[in-house]
Amino acid sequence: xxxxxxxxVTVSDRAFRAEYKDLxxxxxxxxxxxxxxxxWESIQRLVPDEQTEIERVLIELSDHEKCCLILTTGGTGPAxxxxxxxxxxxxxxxxxxxxxxxxxxxxxxHVPTAILSRQxxxxxxxxxxxxxxGKPSSIRECLQSVFPAIPYCIDLMEGPRLETDxxxxxxxxxx
Numbered sequence: 693x694x695x696x697x698x699x700x701v702t703v704s705d706r707a708f709r710a711e712y713k714d715l716x717x718x719x720x721x722x723x724x725x726x727x728x729x730x731x732w733e734s735i736q737r738l739v740p741d742e743q744t745e746i747e748r749v750l751i752e753l754s755d756h757e758k759c760c761l762i763l764t765t766g767g768t769g770p771a772x773x774x775x776x777x778x779x780x781x782x783x784x785x786x787x788x789x790x791x792x793x794x795x796x797x798x799x800x801x802h803v804p805t806a807i808l809s810r811q812x813x814x815x816x817x818x819x820x821x822x823x824x825x826g827k828p829s830s831i832r833e834c835l836q837s838v839f840p841a842i843p844y845c846i847d848l849m850e851g852p853r854l855e856t857d858x859x860x861x862x863x864x865x866x867x
Contacts, residue, residue, distance in 0.1 A: 696732040696852040698724060699753035699762035699819075701739065701746070703776050704826065708740040716765035719828035723835050724763075730855035735759060741767050746779035754783070754819035760851035761842065762819055763835070766826035768811045776823050777812045784814030784821060788845075791822055791838050798837040799830060813838075818849050840864045 702717040721734055735757050739745045746767070753759045767776030781787060791813030799806030811823040811834070820842065824831050843854040843863040856863040 694731075694852040696728075696730065696761070696846075696854055697757060697759040698732055698734050699750075699757065699759040700734050700736045701749055701753070701762060701764040702737070703739055703741055703746055703764055703767035705740045705773065708738055714738055715828050716824075716826050716831060719831045720763050720765060720824065720835070723832050727835075727839055727856050727861045728854060729857050730853060732854070741773040741775060743775040743779045743782075746776055747783050750779065750783045750816070750821060754816045754821070759819055760846050760849070760854075762821045763824055764821070765824045765831060768809055768823050768825060770808050770810070774810070777810045780812050780814060780821050780823055784816050786815045788813045788815065788820075790841075794838050795824070795834040798833055799825070802830075802833065815845075815849065818851055820845050820849065820851075836861060 700717050700720045702714045706712055707714040737749045739749050753762050764776055767774045792811045795811050796806050796809050813822040824834050839861050844865050
């Protein structure tokens with residue numbers, strides 16, 4: 693079975709400047725370790741809230757590293773420097789609106805400020821890119837809500853087969 697490459701991109705000015713430790717990227721990694729039983733490797737990046745830098749890293753992970761999936765964390769709110777959705781939209785060929793809608797619906801069950809969230813998802817060549825929030829507990833909630841569709845999406849893009857631990861998350865594949 694081919695090992696899947698998954699990019700994990702933390703977008704944070706303060707973590708980039710080492711003012712605090714990145715907890716979000718490791719939260720994504722830990723969640724994927726629970727979800728996936730098929731072989732995979734992570735390629736992690738930490739970037740500042742700069743649209744051109746985010747775009748550069750997304751392109752690098754998609755076009756050069758050949759990641760089938762890139763998960764970003766941070767930069768999805770309404771703050772002036774929050775530009776992850778703009779960077780994602782700019783580098784993608786197709787936008788998949790349902791991911792953001794589902795994550796916001798999930799988050800609204802926990803906090804009323806979820807309506808301020810601007811997560812998007814899209815496809816660049818053979819890569820699915822999904823924006824996740826920056827808070828580790830929100831990352832797990834959002835990833836749990838959209839992950840059932842991710843393996844099938846990657847199947848449709850002719851990427852590596854992602855198998856999940858069915859006790860944790862059920863990957864939906866039509867029969």
